[in-house]
Amino acid sequence: MLENDNNHALQSQQQVIKRLQTIHQRQRVGHAYIFDGSNGSGKELIASYFTKLLLCMDPKENVPCETCHSCKRIQSGNHPNVVTIRPDGQDIKKDQMAELIMKMTKKGYEEGRKVYIIANAERMNSSASNTLLKFLEEPEGNVTAILLTDSYTSVLPTIQSRCQRIPLQPMNREAIIEALIQQGVTTSLAATVTMMTANANEAYEMTQEDSFVQKRKLVLKLVEAIEQRSPGEALLFIQTDWMPLMKEKSDCEQGIDLLLFAYRDIVAVKAGLQSTIAYPDQLETFTKHSVKNAYSSLTVKIDAILQAKKRLHQNMNRTLLLEQLVLTMQEGLLFV
Known part of the structure; x- marks a missing residue:
């Protein structure tokens, strides 16, 4: 295990922390923010820091004291004016949002600001997004929303427009x-x-995790099956090799991400940006694929992968989803 990871994450986000301190100092706290950063960039730590700063009973130079009753309860997750919601299963549902809004609009146990944090905000289903949107359009009382996401573009544009975006620094x-x-x-596994x-x-x-190592190997085999341009072989691979290992939706999503990184690698190699690749042990193979594929073809393939990931959260049959994906990638045409 690696030590002091939380401290490292906070240190890497000093620019963001200074921005939040300035907001507090100038007393210009908005009613809604989106903290946008990659997985592991410290979004929840920063959200907790900002919440403490907003509710701290004795802040010093725009820094939460960490010792008052309010800071301690936020740290333990027991502050009555702070609510965090997370996906229930794969999605954040309308009922969760409705319950959240009820808590935020009724008379609180304590005076002062209320803060609600929505983790994985990109996973709100359409009903939940629309319910939140109505609340963002007509906020009631002294309430601040903090949405956390690693996929800003997947958040409803109308929600984006009503929130201040706080992009986190890449680690x-x-x-x-x-x-x-x-x-x-x-080195190769670390890069991936x-x-x-x-x-x-x-x-x-x-x-x-042996399962992750196996998924990595499986994805590389899928790339080869796709690039061999044999639809029958690729479809058989999905049925006999891919689906038995990717039983859960989370497994399938991880596999799709790994596939996306592989094709981004092929683009990077084609562009001469080899230092950024996720599969350095595949450099020779990916170089061959980059020569055979035009940029336009690689763009279609990457778009197809991104669409597949989006459809995965729409409860589409996963076997059918993957079969359509490999056919799209081999034919170079996007399904409508």
Whole structure:
């Protein structure tokens, strides 16, 4: 395990923290924010810091004291004026949003600002998004929303327009890779896993999971099946190899992400940007694929992968979803 990961995440977001301190100092706290950053970039830590700053009973120079009754309850998750909601299963549902709004609009147990935090905000279903939108359009009382996401473009545009965007700084991927290598992780696996998360502890834990290592191998085999342009072989691979390992929706999403990184690698190699790739052990193979594929073809394939990931959360049959994906990628045409 890697130590002091939380402290490292906070230190890497000093520009964001200074911005939040300025907001507090000038007493210009907005009614809604979107904290946008990659997985592991410290969104929840920053949200907790900002919430403490807003509710702290004794802030010093725009820094929460961390010792007052309010700060301690926020840290423990027991402050009555602070509510956090997370996906119920794969999505955040309308009922969750309705309950949240009820809590935010009724008379609180304590005076002062109320704060609600929505983790994985991009996973609100359409009904939940529309319910939240109505509340954002007509906020009641002294309420601040903090939405957390690693996919800003997946948040409803009308919600984006009613929130202040706070982009988090990307974590130092090279430093995390080096730390993983020092823990005995191979360079190639470290490069792949740091594309999945910027949290060093989480990255290390993933490298120790045999299932993740198997998914990585499976995705590379799928790339070969797709690039061989044999629809029958690729479809058979989905049925006999992919689906037995990707049983859960979360497994399938992880597999699609790994596939996306593989094709981004092929584009990077084609453009001569080899230092950024997620699969350095596949450099020779990806170079061959980059020569055979035009940029336009690679763009279609990447768009198809992104659409598949979006449809995955619309409860589409996963086998059919993957079959359509490989056919789209091989034919170079997007399904309508």
